[in-house]
Amino acid sequence: MLVTISGLPGSGTTTVCRMLASHYDIEMISAGDVFRNLAKEHSMSLGQFGKLAESDPAIDRMIDERQKDIALSRDNIILEGRLAGHMAGDEALCIWLKASLKVRVERIVGREGSSFEAKLNETIERESSESLRYREIYDIDINDLSIYDLVIESNRWNQYQICDILKTAIDNLGGFFNE
Secondary structure: OOEEEEEEEOOOHHHHHHHHHHHHOEEEEHHHHHHHHHHHHHHHHHHHHHHHHOOOOHHHHHHHHHHHHHHHHHHEEEEEEEHHHHHOOOOEEEEEEEHHHHHHHHHHHHHHHHHHHHHHHHHHHHHHHHHHHHHHHHOOOOOOOOOOOEEEEEEOOOOOHHHHHHHHHHHHHHOOOOO
């Protein structure tokens, strides 16, 4: 089974993916970790690296192709990333986690530090940059959630409750093969 979990920065995708991967003892691949690592390797902030990616589509394609190749080469995996649902194909269970901008920025500040205002500006800049790139490179409107099987408001439930909801969905679809 292939599960994709997508959402805007700070919506809880990475936390939920890690919890599910641990519960099912399967691999998780995160586009966000790859992107953050690439930004660090280039000694750039996420905003700066996002701007670079606007002029160099190879960065997005590299991240997305790597996730796609991994997804196609394994039977049981969770993919996390903004475009994971778009890249995975029709057989995947595609999930989108959403949360308000305020809640997402508070989570990012808790994870990465800095001031709320600095992270708010960085998040708005990053999301604008990503939205532009996804539309130009893939003709994808990141705000169109129609491809997702489940859309969950992560303001409403904590990460444990969200995992319970997702485990029910996964198990009702037959679950992962190694259970």
